[in-house]
Amino acid sequence: MEITLAILGGDPVRTRRWPAWPQSTPDTLALLEQVVESGRWAISAPYNGVRSFERQFSDAFAHFHQSGYCIPTASGTASLMVALEACGVGAGDEVVIPGVTWVANASAVAAINARPVLADIDPQTMCMDPHSAATCIGPRTKAIVVVHLYSAVADLDALAALTERHGITLIEDCAQAHGARYRGRPVGTVGALGTFSMQATKVLTCGEGGAVITDDAVLARRVEHLRADGRTYAGQDPPIGALELVETAEIMGHNLCLSEFQAAVLVAQLPLLDKQNETRARNAAALDNLLTGLGLTPQTTSPETTGRTYYHYAVQLPQDFAAEVDLDAVATALSAELGLAVSRPYCPLNANRLYRPASRRRFAGLEGAAAGLTAVAPNELPVSDLVTARTLTFHHAALLGNEGDMADIATAFAKVLENRSALRKAG
Numbered sequence: 002m003e004i005t006l007a008i009l010g011g012d013p014v015r016t017r018r019w020p021a022w023p024q025s026t027p028d029t030l031a032l033l034e035q036v037v038e039s040g041r042w043a044i045s046a047p048y049n050g051v052r053s054f055e056r057q058f059s060d061a062f063a064h065f066h067q068s069g070y071c072i073p074t075a076s077g078t079a080s081l082m083v084a085l086e087a088c089g090v091g092a093g094d095e096v097v098i099p100g101v102t103w104v105a106n107a108s109a110v111a112a113i114n115a116r117p118v119l120a121d122i123d124p125q126t127m128c129m130d131p132h133s134a135a136t137c138i139g140p141r142t143k144a145i146v147v148v149h150l151y152s153a154v155a156d157l158d159a160l161a162a163l164t165e166r167h168g169i170t171l172i173e174d175c176a177q178a179h180g181a182r183y184r185g186r187p188v189g190t191v192g193a194l195g196t197f198s199m200q201a202t203k204v205l206t207c208g209e210g211g212a213v214i215t216d217d218a219v220l221a222r223r224v225e226h227l228r229a230d231g232r233t234y235a236g237q238d239p240p241i242g243a244l245e246l247v248e249t250a251e252i253m254g255h256n257l258c259l260s261e262f263q264a265a266v267l268v269a270q271l272p273l274l275d276k277q278n279e280t281r282a283r284n285a286a287a288l289d290n291l292l293t294g295l296g297l298t299p300q301t302t303s304p305e306t307t308g309r310t311y312y313h314y315a316v317q318l319p320q321d322f323a324a325e326v327d328l329d330a331v332a333t334a335l336s337a338e339l340g341l342a343v344s345r346p347y348c349p350l351n352a353n354r355l356y357r358p359a360s361r362r363r364f365a366g367l368e369g370a371a372a373g374l375t376a377v378a379p380n381e382l383p384v385s386d387l388v389t390a391r392t393l394t395f396h397h398a399a400l401l402g403n404e405g406d407m408a409d410i411a412t413a414f415a416k417v418l419e420n421r422s423a424l425r426k427a428g
């Protein structure tokens with residue numbers, strides 16, 4: 002018996018609410034109140050005799066990663082820009098990035114007047130395929146930015162070997178993987194630098210924010226200058242009422258600093274991360290089993306992953322089903338069954354409407370001799386196209402509940418699989 006889909010007027014599988022994200026806690030409120038009353042709302046404000054929340058978070062996040070240095074930034078985008086520039090990447094250089102990721106990976110490269118070159122992805126992990134990355138490296142390539150996408154850690158062994166062989170820099174974008182581990186090491190510590198976003202949807206968040214981690218003192222100092230208008234910490238406490246940041250002017254920067262409000266929220270939220278990651282991983286493993294039983298193929302991670310985290314849960318529909326149905330219609334149908342936003346994955350960057358450097362006058366001077374400098378290389382991404390045409394994803398908040406919630410998700414997938422005739426492609 003076919004049961005009517007919710008989009009066609011049938012009863013939805015579920016009407017109960019999903020766990021909320023982000024999550025307020027008493028500590029978060031208490032620390033925010035401390036900031037309001039302290040009078041010090043930013044690191045570029047007079048020192049009040051107390052260690053800033055920005056420094057407290059920097060210490061805690063560096064310690065969490067057993068990393069030498071952590072430099073908080075205003076956003077994940079800012080962290081990518083300053084990490085790239087700290088390595089000396091700039092005008093006319095090429096940076097290899099994965100073909101499937103958030104647009105910021107491409108726009109941050111363009112923002113420093115370099116050119117993103119797109120590598121194809123691995124069909125199982127959806128992360129950068131090291132073989133494809135190897136074919137993207139040319140005389141202008143200065144760095145590879147790998148992204149640990151959705152719930153996967155990329156093949157860091159192969160990418161580290163590749164960058165070493167070519168004498169270029171490996172940067173890990175961990176905006177979707179706070180707390181994931183590879184060979185027992187936190188992600189972000191395998192590359193020369195690790196970058197993070199703490200934007201509202203991410204697994205560690207303060208609304209908007211970011212950070213860069215590194216073990217290299219020289220890179221850390223450059224990142225500090227780049228994100229604070231060419232200023233850095235003096236290394237000792239200033240007199241009360243003076244500024245902590247000193248104007249060394251070693252490099253010109255921009256103001257890409259995290260405010261004290263944001264830093265305080267991160268100080269309160271970081272201690273919750275491991276437990277939340279554990280809950281998500283436990284529920285996702287249960288869901289993997291249920292969906293595999295229905296003939297679906299959940300995203301996997303690279304074999305040396307020792308701690309898996311979930312920003313989005315991603316799963317591939319059976320090939321024959323995906324060939325017949327309209328993916329947007331399936332996403333809409335699942336969303337209606339569950340009261341949860343089920344979405345298509347990122348559009349591959351060679352066709353992504355958000356990547357449009359030509360829409361900005363600041364890039365006009367780069368045309369001509371270096372024609373198409375900020376344009377993505379016009380290479381094809383067959384695996385990216387194939388995988389994104391049959392994958393659906395949903396946000397990690399849905400994994401913060403229990404096994405009953407996972408059963409609801411599986412029930413909705415089963416219902417939609419049985420109703421393929423209602424979801425056929427037009428024409």
Ligand SMILES: *Cc1c(COP(=O)(O)O)cnc(C)c1O
Nearest residue numbers: 076077078103105148176198200
């Ligand atoms: C979110 C995200 C970014 C950008 O971070 P913002 O804080 O939004 O600037 C960059 N890379 C990836 C992979 C992301 O998911």
